[in-house]
Amino acid sequence: MSLPHPDSLCHRCRALRHVESGRGGQFLMCTATDEKYPQQPVTACPEFVDAQKVWPAPERNRDSILAVLVRVLPPVGVALEVASGSGQHAVHFARSLPDLEWLPSDVDPDGRASVRAWTAVERISNVRLPIALDVTDPDAWPDHADAIFCANMVHIAPWACCLGLLDGAARLLSPGQPLVTYGPYRFSGRFTAESNARFDLSLKERDPSWGVRDVDDIAREAKTRGLVLEETIEMPANNHTLVWRRI
Numbered sequence: 001m002s003l004p005h006p007d008s009l010c011h012r013c014r015a016l017r018h019v020e021s022g023r024g025g026q027f028l029m030c031t032a033t034d035e036k037y038p039q040q041p042v043t044a045c046p047e048f049v050d051a052q053k054v055w056p057a058p059e060r061n062r063d064s065i066l067a068v069l070v071r072v073l074p075p076v077g078v079a080l081e082v083a084s085g086s087g088q089h090a091v092h093f094a095r096s097l098p099d100l101e102w103l104p105s106d107v108d109p110d111g112r113a114s115v116r117a118w119t120a121v122e123r124i125s126n127v128r129l130p131i132a133l134d135v136t137d138p139d140a141w142p143d144h145a146d147a148i149f150c151a152n153m154v155h156i157a158p159w160a161c162c163l164g165l166l167d168g169a170a171r172l173l174s175p176g177q178p179l180v181t182y183g184p185y186r187f188s189g190r191f192t193a194e195s196n197a198r199f200d201l202s203l204k205e206r207d208p209s210w211g212v213r214d215v216d217d218i219a220r221e222a223k224t225r226g227l228v229l230e231e232t233i234e235m236p237a238n239n240h241t242l243v244w245r246r247i
């Protein structure tokens with residue numbers, strides 16, 4: 001990542017917007033102060049609001065997921081991460097897979113700001129600026145990816161988001177390229193643990209359109225889009241990593 005003024009506080013601030021110039025350069029635009037384009041680098045600022053989220057789950061699961069990614073992702077190319085959330089996964093995976101370009105994304109601007117903050121703090125050069133991607137919007141997807149990774153989205157979003165993810169993967173990936181998903185799943189109607197069944201109920205209480213998805217349902221929809229389930233890997237805490245391949 002070639003961030004202009006990497007030490008600037010702005011990179012870690014929720015008020016920052018990156019603006020691309022026509023020639024591919026970047027402007028750092030502030031949405032909180034009168035100075036729209038603050039003189040860089042900013043080392044102190046009364047309006048600074050730290051964008052960096054620190055979530056316990058990605059801290060806990062990142063190494064077990066990485067062990068799968070090392071094996072199933074292509075050694076080089078662009079890995080699109082759908083629903084990056086805090087950005088903890090993005091920096092960890094990009095640091096450990098230095099020949100890949102990691103392209104984070106999220107529908108939520110606070111998530112994207114956090115990804116940016118993590119990238120700036122950790123100074124990871126192979127993480128691109130996060131893109132605004134709503135999986136259900138075909139126009140929001142990038143043109144190209146060599147692999148797609150998505151953790152913990154399909155159950156905390158409507159079913160249409162799972163279908164949007166499969167549609168996007170089918171469009172972007174070439175034969176042989178992987179879509180890797182991670183999270184809690186049901187298998188042929190069964191939960192793998194009582195805690196996942198309780199989690200499913202709690203998700204549905206929060207939003208009736210959410211819920212732990214059945215791999216059979218995902219696989220059926222995936223197949224119609226030219227994606228096959230190649231591997232189902234048991235992970236700690238009753239989660240699974242699913243490796244799908246474009247055929």
Ligand SMILES: C[S@@+](CC[C@H](N)C(=O)[O-])C[C@H]1O[C@@H](n2cnc3c(N)ncnc32)[C@H](O)[C@@H]1O
Nearest residue numbers: 058083084085107108133134135151152153157
């Ligand atoms: C539980 S978080 C998971 C974040 C991260 N992948 C992780 O495992 O820590 C779920 C993420 O899904 C994102 N999300 C929800 N609906 C989405 C959509 N329609 N398109 C893209 N991302 C979405 C949310 O913004 C949030 O960052």
Ligand code: SF4
Nearest residue numbers: 010013030032045047
């Ligand atoms: S509020 Fe301050 S730190 Fe944040 S983007 Fe604006 S100038 Fe930078």
